[in-house]
Structures are given as structure tokens and as C-alpha cells.
Amino acid sequence: MSSWGSDIKISIFGESHGNGIGVVIDGLPAGEKLSFEEIYIQMARRAPGKDKTATPRLEKDLPRILSGILNDTTTGAPLCAVIDNTNTRSQDYGNVMSCPRPGHADYTGNIRYKGFNDIRGGGHFSGRLTAPLVFAGAVCEQILRHRGIRIAGHICSVGNIKDTRFDPVDIPDELIDRLNTASFGLIDQSKEEPMRNLIEKCRKELDSIGGTVECAITGMPAGAGSPMFDGIENIISSIVFGIPAVKGIEFGAGFSVSEMRGSENNDEFYYDGDMVRTRTNNHGGILGGISSGMPIIFRTAIKPTPSVARRQNTVDFVEHKDTVLEIHGRHDPCIVPRAVPVVEAAAAVAVINLLAQS
Numbered sequence: 001m002s003s004w005g006s007d008i009k010i011s012i013f014g015e016s017h018g019n020g021i022g023v024v025i026d027g028l029p030a031g032e033k034l035s036f037e038e039i040y041i042q043m044a045r046r047a048p049g050k051d052k053t054a055t056p057r058l059e060k061d062l063p064r065i066l067s068g069i070l071n072d073t074t075t076g077a078p079l080c081a082v083i084d085n086t087n088t089r090s091q092d093y094g095n096v097m098s099c100p101r102p103g104h105a106d107y108t109g110n111i112r113y114k115g116f117n118d119i120r121g122g123g124h125f126s127g128r129l130t131a132p133l134v135f136a137g138a139v140c141e142q143i144l145r146h147r148g149i150r151i152a153g154h155i156c157s158v159g160n161i162k163d164t165r166f167d168p169v170d171i172p173d174e175l176i177d178r179l180n181t182a183s184f185g186l187i188d189q190s191k192e193e194p195m196r197n198l199i200e201k202c203r204k205e206l207d208s209i210g211g212t213v214e215c216a217i218t219g220m221p222a223g224a225g226s227p228m229f230d231g232i233e234n235i236i237s238s239i240v241f242g243i244p245a246v247k248g249i250e251f252g253a254g255f256s257v258s259e260m261r262g263s264e265n266n267d268e269f270y271y272d273g274d275m276v277r278t279r280t281n282n283h284g285g286i287l288g289g290i291s292s293g294m295p296i297i298f299r300t301a302i303k304p305t306p307s308v309a310r311r312q313n314t315v316d317f318v319e320h321k322d323t324v325l326e327i328h329g330r331h332d333p334c335i336v337p338r339a340v341p342v343v344e345a346a347a348a349v350a351v352i353n354l355l356a357q358s
Helices: 036-046 090-096 106-112 120-125 127-145 173-180 189-204 232-240 254-259 336-357
Strands: 009-014 020-026 064-067 079-084 150-158 211-218 246-251 269-272 275-278 296-302 312-316 321-325
Touching: 009 127, 020 127, 036 127, 036 336, 079 127, 106 120, 120 127, 127 150, 127 336, 150 173, 150 189, 150 336, 173 211, 211 336, 232 246, 232 296, 232 336, 246 254, 296 336
Parallel strands: none
Antiparallel strands: 009 020, 020 079, 064 079, 150 211, 211 296, 246 296, 269 275, 312 321
């Protein structure tokens, strides 16, 4: 399934080394003015080939709009955007046609699609498919901003090097604005050099490194979401797990609540003028699956890029024997910096659906 959403639905299509990739967004409200300059900024944050921490595959990732926009304004018709693939090197994947790469979906995809799946660059399993997701998220983010809702993410960690986390109760717009245009988004910018040094060390050792992304949503009105199976955690998680490389998610204080007492975990209420707020935010802006009006905060675990240049053990489908694989091609030593705008985009698509249901 490559479609997601109920009231506002996205459908992502294409493959890493096909002619192009894209998205159809159905259900957007008509009359929403969009800044394509801002959309291009988000696309550039995710695009490859612009930083030593990323794959050298250079793609401009400029979307071509086929429908749904007139004079930079949504028409109410399905919005369809296509992004051309212009810098493919499919020959790099000749040796993985019968030898699945460890950590990839080559093996499971071969079983699921009886060997007919496009293996080049990972095909439809590739992180390349996050480019149309970022486009959809950039559109939704602008519409949400018109309603006072802001979204920002940052590199929470690379390996064991950690950035400062968001203040759980007070996230200033100035910080959101800075992070929204950052290619290596950090709250504590002094962490950039040690993170880059670790990524470069892994690259030189023909290896890769993982990390975490933290995302915050501010301005969310209280009362959005539903209990049980349609809560905010459920909806955000279901789209975030559609991002290749995401292996975990936690909201608010997350797994650390398992070490707390109830009196420590509970966030006490108080009146701030006419608004009910909490003094702490262990609940991450969500109680019973419903927004409390406090910032919604979550973190995602991003696995290390599985395509590493080291020799790895695998199997040969054709020869039915164990073998050794050397992976060629252009791959990220760390996917985390480029994952930040993808996580933000997923959050935006989730939130716009939550508001439509409220």
C-alpha cells in the first residue's frame, strides 16, 4: 500500500531508478495560496548530493505540477506532482539482482513479488520515495501555518552524540523558523562538528551510523484526535513508519516513563489566562489519544544506512548457496540529517488529517 490518509489522502508512486517519482494529494481545501520558494527549500533540505554526510547522487528534486494548482493556489482538484530521476546509475546494482543486501528489503521484496520487483536503487523500497512525501508535507505545512500550527524537527542524536532536546513546554517561533531552513538542523549548533566527525569516521571505515530525529508541533488546538485506535499517536506513528529506515517512535517522555512514579510522570494543570496548560509535558501534548494544547513532541529512531562498502555475507538466489557481497553505488554514511524534513513532512500530513476529522 502506497496510499495514506482518510480526509486528505496521499498516494506516492515511482521507483528509485525509474523515469520519475511523485505524489497525488487528494482532498486539499481549495483557495490555499502556496509559496513554491518555501516548498523548494524543504525539497533541498532532503535532496541528495549536497553534503559529505549524504550520498553523492545529485538530484535537483524540482517537482513538476500536473494538476491541482493554478496561480500558486490550490484548486480543490487532486494535486499531482512529478519529480524526474535524472542521475541514476543502475549498473551499480547488477550484483544484487540475485544476492540480497543485508539490511535491505531485497530478500523480502523478492519473496513478496516473486522476483519481479525493481531492485535498482531499492526500487519502491528506496528512501528516494521520501522526496514526494516531503513535497506533500511542505504543502500541508503551509496550510497548517495559515491556521497557526507550526512544525519543526532537529537531529536529536547521531550515534552517541546528542543534541539538546526541545523545551517541552515552550518552543519559540524563532527556533522553528531557524530549524525549518537548516540543512543540518540542531538546537545546540556546537554539536555539528563532533557529529560530522563521527559520520566522516564511519564513511572512511566503509560503514554508516544511525541516530534519532525529534519533531515538535506547536499551536495544535486541544481536542483533536480520538481514543483507542484513532488517537494522535496512532495516526502519526502509522505514517512515520512509512519512512524507510525508521525503527522506533516515542512521544513525550517516551520509554523513560517506565522508570517514573505516577507523581513524577503526571503533568499538573494550571490556568494561563483563559487557557489550560500543564507545567511539564511528559505526555507530549497527547492524553487519551487527544491533543491537550501543549506542544506535541515525538522522537524517531533512524537505523544506519544498510548499504555499506564492507564485504558482507549473504546468499545467492540463483546458485542456492552462501556467498559474499560487495555493495557498489552511492549511499549515505548517515541518513539522519536528510531524514529531518521527511519526519516533519510526515507529521504535517498526519496533523492536517487530524484537523479535518475534528
